[in-house]
Amino acid sequence: MESRGTRIGLRVWTIGLMIFIYAPLVVIVLSAFNASKIPSWPIQDYTTKWFTLAFHDPAARDALQNSVIVALQATAIALVLGTAASFALARFNFFGQNTISFILVLPIALPGIVTGLALLSAITYAGITSSLKTVVIGHATFCVVIIYNNVVARLRRSSRSLEEASMDLGADGLRTFRHVMLPNMATALVAGGLLAFALSFDEIVVTLFTAGPQQTLPIWIYNQFRLPNKEPEVNAVAVFVILLTAIPVYFSQRLMRGETGLPTR
């Protein structure tokens, strides 16, 4: 239908925008290998020494360790709470169902600055000392909905009659859960867990408000911004964070192909 000119125009436009979307990624990756300490473009010479430097930086290593600990704990809490919630909401009809799913979604629906400020007000009000624990609590709160979304999609998709058949064949509720429901939910759980991990790992806003003296990796990066001579090292860490976020997301997408809102065809 579209004329030839229109098609070519649209194609050029699309190519231009895809370059716009991916150029920053190329820039950050190339910058991380820039041998010069001064970040001027074009890059003359390449090196991997910044990765070695970042790898041996004790502060960065601590931050990485903290980030992994926080992400793992938040994911674990979210897995338990999210699975329980999705089971209740997908397999039962009860009064207040919509309210509960609304409350679960709220931490994602509200801006992170609101979640962060709210948690900080509560922390101050209750006289709690901010630490990695408070970060875990904050992250777990918004990770629940990620698990919930994945698992509830799977449960709604899978027939309830399988569970009933299992019961009819004499398996009790526990066995049915272990041998029928769990294998069915397994990939949704893994996919949700990977997403929650990635989200928690690079979260900055809620972390800034809930963190104590310990840094997570995004906070470490953020704090380096005002130190110009740290730039090469930050570039290397940034590339590392991109990888550590992109890889779980990629696998999660593969596991949930087409089931949730993120389409893959």
Add this chain to the structure above:
Amino acid sequence: MASVQHTGRSRLTRTSAFFFRHPRLKLVFALLPPVAWMVVIYLASLSVLLATAFWSQDELSGKIIHSFTLDNFKQIWQDPVNRTIIMRTLLTALAVTAIDIVLAFPLAYYMARVASRHLRALLIIGILMPLWSSYLIKVYTWRLITAQDGALNWALGKVGLGPIHIAYTQTAVVIVFVYLWLPYMVLPIYAALERIPNSVLEASGDLGARAWPTFRRVVLPPARRGGRLDLHLLADPGRLHRPRPDRGRPPVHRQRDLLLPGPGQRPAVRGGDDVRADRDHHRLPAAREAARRIRGAMTIDSTSCGADPMEPTV
């Protein structure tokens, strides 16, 4: 040993049998932990936040005084600095939205109507992936790009333009926001366009409408519905963070901390007493959160409607 296992198992069996007979209890047990978490931690925190809005702060000690006052709201309204910030935020949001619509529409149109199936799938993934990569790093990278000796000026020099000095200006802020939000504009417009059946377009042509009337009367209305979602998201008031005047900082420099890391504007050490003061200085744009919001919205749509919003219904 065997008997212990036996009693253990039978207790479990009995428990599960009990739950089988009382399904409502099963529901309560499944629902209690997540709901308790959300109420005790999240809703309670939001309530404290709401209450804090009506409390005041002691000027000297920084302690919060728990007595009702409307001063904070008066201050938002009366302080010209706050008004400047609100206006700038609104204008930035409007500019970013307008630019993103213009950029996104042809791309979405290309994806929905011109690209082959395979290319379309690739483009969707290509546009989705950046949504999941780190907000902080995306913004940081733009700092590198817009720097004086950065990639942008190098590229402009190659085509005989520039150099331009946009690092740490409002222009840079708009560019970065346009970048961050573009995927959110493309995907809903694409989804809306894809739902227009080819036959409708052909019918429009058969009835004598040329390209432009067809575009205006057939393509645009559904696309507009797709775009409306973005407008909500882009004009995100979350970027207005702090109702208190900035200390020792010109108002122009607010709301772009990530792009403006002036020396001495943030304490060098995080930790101890510094932390709270430090936090006061953090005003991060809430773009990332809206990112989460749309992710949420997209997945929620798909689960609650039972259909993938990206799947064509036709």
